[in-house]
Amino acid sequence: MRIALLTRRFDSAGGGTERDLIVTAEALRAAGHQITIFAGEIRGATGQWDVHRVGAGPGLGRALSLMRFAWAAAPAARRAGAELVLSFARCVGADVMRSGGGAHASYIRAARKWRGALGASAMRISPYHRVQMLVERQAFRSPGLKRVIAVSDFVRRDLIREFGLAPEKTVTIYNGVDLDRFRPAADPSERAAIRQKFAVPGSARVVAFVGNGFARKGLGFLIEAWPLVAGGAFLLVVGADRAADKFERRAGALHVGARVVFAGPQPNVEAMFHAADAFAMPSLFEPFGNAVMEAMASGLPVMTSAFSGVAELIPPSMRGFRVENPDDVGEVALRLGALFDAPASLGAEARETAAKFTWTRYANELNALIESIG
The missing domain is CATH 3.40.50.2000 (Glycogen Phosphorylase B;)
Structure with a gap:
């Protein structure tokens, strides 16, 4: 299957979401899928990956850049022949949404605890944060959305509560850990x-x-x-x-x-x-x-x-x-x-x-999900 992965930023040397994207791409390709990546920003070498920049434009601020990418990425992927679109970013029109952070509205509400009332209020009225909330409402309530992947049940419950998602439409797939890199000291x-x-x-x-x-x-x-x-x-x-x-x-x-x-x-x-x-x-x-x-x-x-x-x-x-x-x-x-x-x-x-939560386990659960909707 031709699968497109959408991300705001591609960085093959990055951590966090960037690392998760690469692991996902490797897992899907190992299962025989053809992978293309569409990103709003590309950093570093693309190496072995087919990466396309989409939604960028001169002179755009953060909010407009986010909005342009959010509505342009999925259509661009389908024009390029994608049969399934899996998004790691807030994008409208994806078949599968992966959420590594929960609802942005929930994050802003929680931010009061560490930013204070004034800081959280400033976030709430910021054009950039308002656009993020607008996009995610459209993305998670899209009639074409087939599945939502959450990185924990904590996130899954938040998404169900915030967007009224059907529980059967959501699934938790926990991140893995590199057991070779992270191990008890030998010396x-x-x-x-x-x-x-x-x-x-x-x-x-x-x-x-x-x-x-x-x-x-x-x-x-x-x-x-x-x-x-x-x-x-x-x-x-x-x-x-x-x-x-x-x-x-x-x-x-x-x-x-x-x-x-x-x-x-x-x-x-x-x-x-x-x-x-x-x-x-x-x-x-x-x-x-x-x-x-x-x-x-x-x-x-x-x-x-x-x-x-x-x-x-x-x-x-x-x-x-x-x-x-x-x-x-x-x-x-x-x-x-x-x-x-x-x-x-x-x-x-x-x-x-x-040791129970390896990236191999993640890959198996991800590919089983893709097969169930492919």
Whole structure:
């Protein structure tokens, strides 16, 4: 079958949605389908993929560029001979929509928790965000839409609620994790080297936090709770944020600056997991949470939140680390204490849980869905 994949941005070296798109393209091609990609923006080399730019125009702002792509991409794909159109972006007229983030309206409502009332109101009236909500309403309510793929039941329930989708029209296909890249450290010297690089004592307990968008992912709550954490534990923060200085200043004001290490973005994030004893990300809004699954694959017990899709996959032995109210610093500290007291055997159980959710499993479930509607 000739299948078109739609995406706002194609980047063969990217992460997140860009990585998911490439994995999907590989899975469909391995099943014998002919794949063409239509993107509003192309970065880097296209390599082995047939990639077409669509919807671009000179002098267009973000809102108009988004609108033009949203209505032009699916027709362009069909004119090029696509028999099925699968969209990773908010596009009108696709046969299958994959949602990695839930309804944009839900995101804006949730943003009040980390942006404040004024910041969330500014988003709500922004032309760019208004266009996103307009497009997704048209896309998810299109009579030609055959299936909707959600990256978690958290997202699936949100889409059903927001757009009145028939439950049987939606399916959850969880992201996979690279078990070869993310695995427990084989060499203890690697753990020691990373700790030495960031001036973390070899004997200290270390909790890793990995991700961009610190406020949404709950880093502020971890820092607020850190003075309540006993035993001189360290928090190793990996990632980038425009407001990183604010978080560093807050750690200093709470007199835990020496125990909160801001490592910045790291190209080999798997090595950072090897330096840690546990992982924590008490997000306020997390459609899935790839970093949580990567931490489990690396053999770390994890703390997540009730507002994270990946929490659905946490084994029963780790549910006591799940934060129900991330903005409750007392609860965050309590869950951290339980995380520190976790038996060493939970590392192996974390790895076993992650091993159930491979990209091979994702490919099999995706191809079964495509066959059911092809």
